[in-house]
Amino acid sequence: MTKLEGGTGMFGKRQLRKLLTVGVFLFLFFTVAFGDLMEDITNIVKGISPEIHGMYNALSLNMWNASLIYEDSKLAIGLRLHDESTRSESYKLGFITMKRPVDKSYFNFMAFVGQVHGVALTIGYESYSIPVTGFEKTYYISTNQVLQSEYSKTWLSLPSIPLGETVIGPFALNYEGFSLSKLGNEEPKIEINIKRGYALIDTLPLSFVQIGGIYSFGMFLFADKSLEQGAIVNLGWDFDEGRLVGVLGGRLFIDFQDFRFFFATFGTYIPSSQNVKYGVWFRFLSPISGDLIIQNNVAYFKLRFSE
Numbered sequence: 010m011t012k013l014e015g016g017t018g019m020f021g022k023r024q025l026r027k028l029l030t031v032g033v034f035l036f037l038f039f040t041v042a043f044g045d046l047m048e049d050i051t052n053i054v055k056g057i058s059p060e061i062h063g064m065y066n067a068l069s070l071n072m073w074n075a076s077l078i079y080e081d082s083k084l085a086i087g088l089r090l091h092d093e094s095t096r097s098e099s100y101k102l103g104f105i106t107m108k109r110p111v112d113k114s115y116f117n118f119m120a121f122v123g124q125v126h127g128v129a130l131t132i133g134y135e136s137y138s139i140p141v142t143g144f145e146k147t148y149y150i151s152t153n154q155v156l157q158s159e160y161s162k163t164w165l166s167l168p169s170i171p172l173g174e175t176v177i178g179p180f181a182l183n184y185e186g187f188s189l190s191k192l193g194n195e196e197p198k199i200e201i202n203i204k205r206g207y208a209l210i211d212t213l214p215l216s217f218v219q220i221g222g223i224y225s226f227g228m229f230l231f232a233d234k235s236l237e238q239g240a241i242v243n244l245g246w247d248f249d250e251g252r253l254v255g256v257l258g259g260r261l262f263i264d265f266q267d268f269r270f271f272f273a274t275f276g277t278y279i280p281s282s283q284n285v286k287y288g289v290w291f292r293f294l295s296p297i298s299g300d301l302i303i304q305n306n307v308a309y310f311k312l313r314f315s316e
Contacts, residue, residue, distance in 0.1 A: 060313040064149055064156050065191055065199050069119070069129070078121045081153055085123030092116060112136040127151030140165030155192040158309065160300075161185070164236075181209040183236035186219075187290070187302055189309050201304040203288040205260070205273065207236040216241040218256055218275050220288045221304060222249035225256040225277075238262055241275065247286075254279060258288075269294040 060071040067080040069087070076087035093115040097108045117131040133145035141164040149156040162185045169178040186204035204219040207229045216229035218241055225245025232239035240259035247254045258275030271294075276287035291301040299312035 060311070063308065063310045064147075064158065064189065065307065065309075066154065067149060067151070067156070069121075071119075076119055076121060078123070078125070080125045080151060083124035083153075085121040085125050085127075087119045087121030087129075089117060089119045091118070110137050112138070121151075125151050125153060156189065157192060158187070158189040160187045178211060179209075181234075181236055183207045187300070187309070189302075189307075199307060201288075201302060201307050201309055203275070203290060203302060203304055205241075205275070207232065207239065207241075209236060214239070216243060218243055218245070218258065220256070220275055220277070220286055223247045223254060223256065223277060223286060225254070227256070231259075237271070245277075247277075247279070250279065252279065267296055 062069045062071065067078070069079075070077045071089060074089045074091075076089055078085040078087055093113065095113045096111045098111050099106055099108050101107075113135045115131075115133050117129075119129045121127060121129075127150045129147065129149045131145065131147040133143070135143040141162070143160075143162045145160040147156075147158045149158075164183050165181070167178060167180040169176045184204075184206040187201065188203075189199075189201040191199040200221070202219060202221050204217070206217040208215045208217075209229075209232065214229040214232045214236075216227050216239075218225050218227075223245050225243035227241060227243030227245075229236070230240045230242065238260055241257065243256040245254055245256055246252070254277045256275055256277045258273065260271060260273040262271055263269070271290075271292040273290040273292075274287065276285060278285050286305055287303075288305075289301075289303045293299050293301070293312065295315045297312050298315045299310065301310040301312070302308065
């Protein structure tokens with residue numbers, strides 16, 4: 010009886026060991042297979058190169074040379090023509106010849122027809138030499154509305170300049186701005202207008218922020234050397250309401266696993282008008298790239314998979 014129980018116990022342990030081995034093998038197999046599947050799906054999606062673009066009351070999903078447009082509950086199909094040209098320069102690094110990108114220019118033209126029809130054109134340019142500059146402009150014209158958006162950036166760094174017995178500088182500037190407007194006389198007026206500029210003159214950090222009709226100047230605190238991160242404390246004037254206002258905010262880089270982006274927010278509160286005026290700007294770097302910009306409940310976004 011004892012031996013039988015012992016034999017049964019040994020037989021049970023061997024079965025349990027086999028089951029555990031098979032279970033671990035299946036778990037690893039499905040984990041690897043699922044990981045490979047997700048990687049394959051990601052590669053397929055990147056190959057398709059989807060891009061989603063949202064402006065006021067209009068949304069487009071772009072894949073290859075085709076687009077699906079949704080505007081004010083109406084659908085349309087679009088065809089795209091796009092091109093990109095990158096210019097590089099060669100230089101010697103020891104016995105190796107290296108290439109460095111100098112600038113890039115691109116355009117994207119789309120014509121769409123359906124329940125709504127129209128055209129959209131985007132042109133852009135980026136320079137990678139110091140000063141780093143760039144711009145992008147989009148015109149969206151449909152049977153219902155005409156939209157225009159514009160993005161620009163500048164980054165420069167200059168050494169100290171001797172002036173008599175004194176030295177001025179060094180200087181650094183980091184500027185970025187975006188605007189979106191709906192053209193015409195329709196009310197309410199739809200627009201986004203956010204601009205921020207950070208400057209460093211010797212050790213004096215300065216900031217400029219525009220949120221719609223608010224223009225403000227002040228200090229850029231806790232800034233890094235690239236002027237990409239920091240907090241702002243500004244004093245400005247609200248031209249819409251004709252009053253002095255304070256503006257607080259800042260910009261922060263966030264790196265969470267593979268998800269990397271900049272988060273910027275600026276805002277002011279006007280008690281007498283019971284109104285909070287604000288601007289929020291996400292600049293995504295990976296695994297998706299693009300922007301999500303919100304100002305006073307009006308939003309714009311353009312997102313695509315990073316290369």
